[in-house]
Amino acid sequence: xxxxxxxxxxxxxxxxxxxxxxxxxxxxxxxxxxxxxxxxxxxxxxxxxxxxxxxxxxxxxxxxxxxxxxxxxxxxxxxxxxxxxxxxxxxxxxxxxxxxxxxxxxxxxxxxxxxxxxxxxxxxxxxxxxxxxxxxxxxxxxxxxxxxxxxxxxxxxxxxxxxxxxxxxxxxxxxxxxxxxxxxxxxxxxxxxxxxxxxxxxxxxxxxxxxxxxxxxxxxxxxxxxxxxxxxxxxxxxxxxxxxxxxxxxxxxxxxxxxxxxxxxxxxxxxxxxxxxxxxxxxxxxx
Numbered sequence: 001x002x003x004x005x006x007x008x009x010x011x012x013x014x015x016x017x018x019x020x021x022x023x024x025x026x027x028x029x030x031x032x033x034x035x036x037x038x039x040x041x042x043x044x045x046x047x048x049x050x051x052x053x054x055x056x057x058x059x060x061x062x063x064x065x066x067x068x069x070x071x072x073x074x075x076x077x078x079x080x081x082x083x084x085x086x087x088x089x090x091x092x093x094x095x096x097x098x099x100x101x102x103x104x105x106x107x108x109x110x111x112x113x114x115x116x117x118x119x120x121x122x123x124x125x126x127x128x129x130x131x132x133x134x135x136x137x138x139x140x141x142x143x144x145x146x147x148x149x150x151x152x153x154x155x156x157x158x159x160x161x162x163x164x165x166x167x168x169x170x171x172x173x174x175x176x177x178x179x180x181x182x183x184x185x186x187x188x189x190x191x192x193x194x195x196x197x198x199x200x201x202x203x204x205x206x207x208x209x210x211x212x213x214x215x216x217x218x219x220x221x222x223x224x225x226x227x228x229x230x231x232x233x234x235x236x237x238x239x240x241x242x243x244x245x246x247x248x249x250x251x252x253x254x255x256x257x258x259x260x261x262x263x264x265x266x267x268x269x270x271x272x273x274x275x276x277x278x279x280x281x282x283x284x285x286x287x
Contacts, residue, residue, distance in 0.1 A: 030093070036079075037096045039186065044088035052189050053081055053092055059159060067155050074152050075182040092186050101172035101181050106133035119149070119180065120168035123227035135175055139229065139248050143255070143284035144178035146225040150281055152182045153221050153274040157214055162193040164212035166220035167201050178285075200235060205268045215268035222262030222277065229255075239263055252284035 030036040045053065056078050060068045071077040072095075082091035103117040112133075121129065122145060126136035137145075149171055156163055165184060172181045187193070192211040202208065203219045226238045230247045241247040242260050249256045258280045262271045 027094075029096075035096050037094050038082055038091060039094055040082065040091040044084070044090055050081070050089040053078060053089060053186060055190065056161075056186060056188060057081065057092075063155075063159070067158075070151050070155050071185075074148055074180060075185050078186040094186065097172055097181050097183065100174045100176065100179075103175060104133065106131070116172045117175065118169055119145070119171040119173055119224070119228060122173060123168065123224075123231065123233050125231040128231075137175075137178075139251065140285055140287065141178050142229050142231075143252070143281050145173045145180050146228055147278065147281040147285045148173075148178070148180035149182060150221065150225065150274055150278045152180075152185075153217065154278045156185075156188060157217065157274045160190050160214075161188040162191065162212050162214060163188050163217055164193040164220075165196040165198070166217065166224050167196075167198045168224075200233075203268075215271055218262050218271040218274060218277075219268075221274060222259050222271075225277065225281070226259050226263065229259075249284070251287055252280065255280035255284045 026040045028038045028040060030038050057080060060071060060077065063071075076094045076097060078092040078094055080093040081089045082093060084090050097116060101116050102114055104112045104114045105117070105121075107113050117134075121132070121134060122137065122142060129136055153163070153166070163185065165187065170182065170184050172183070173179070174181075192213050195206070195208060195210060195212040195216065197208055201220055201223065203216045205219070206212070206216050223235060223238070226242060226247075227233060229249065230238055230241050232238045232241055238247075239260075242249075242256055242263075245256075247256065255277075258272050258277050262277065265271050
């Protein structure tokens with residue numbers, strides 16, 4: 001690993017834990033760097049994961065300027081590895097999600113809670129959003145958020161990276177400009193990845209014991225987009241709405257078709273790519 005990709009591990013006692021800490025790591029503010037966070041793993045990385053992290057850190061150098069800009073503005077792409085005194089990789093340095101993704105939500109008790117607005121909220125009908133103080137979102141606004149997420153997915157797929165964990169908790173969105181910000185991308189792997197199993201996100205054509213690949217990513221990405229576009233959460237309700245044309249996508253028949261193919265194709269290899277989905281989302285958001 002190049003020396004310029006290494007930084008000292010922050011001392012947890014001198015850093016503030018963030019509420020967004022994931023199940024297998026802690027996320028800490030970096031003193032003196034308000035725009036950065038340190039993601040510290042529970043133990044030293046296995047050699048394979050450390051090598052994958054190195055690959056991710058260096059990959060933007062091989063990308064186009066447009067792709068680098070997408071990763072910079074719409075994802076927390078890893079900037080450097082964190083190492084302990086013995087030289088073992090124990091985490092990574094990440095950009096902090098911009099403040100525009102923080103929103104004051106109304107809790108069921110009527111209080112206000114400020115925090116990053118997870119994509120989870122968009123997979124609800126407008127009446128649920130309004131009860132939480134979130135502005136209602138029309139089809140074009142929902143499509144714009146999904147476009148932002150899928151822009152990142154298309155870059156990953158173009159560079160043979162598998163994300164696996166497309167789900168409710170791994171992206172934030174902004175109600176003002178309808179952009180999105182994908183997190184936990186430091187777990188991406190080339191060609192295949194551990195198959196992250198979340199209830200309700202199972203790929204029906206891929207055994208849970210199999211590794212995730214680009215076809216699993218396509219299914220989960222489509223399911224996330226369809227849930228956010230329709231405001232429905234159950235997968236069978238989403239597919240039913242798409243099939244019956246009660247999905248609110250009457251002005252975007254091409255988008256409906258691509259989503260149905262990604263979700264219902266009898267063979268995994270027949271699923272349209274992230275780029276094909278992106279083309280239809282762009283048309284829907286700008287139409």
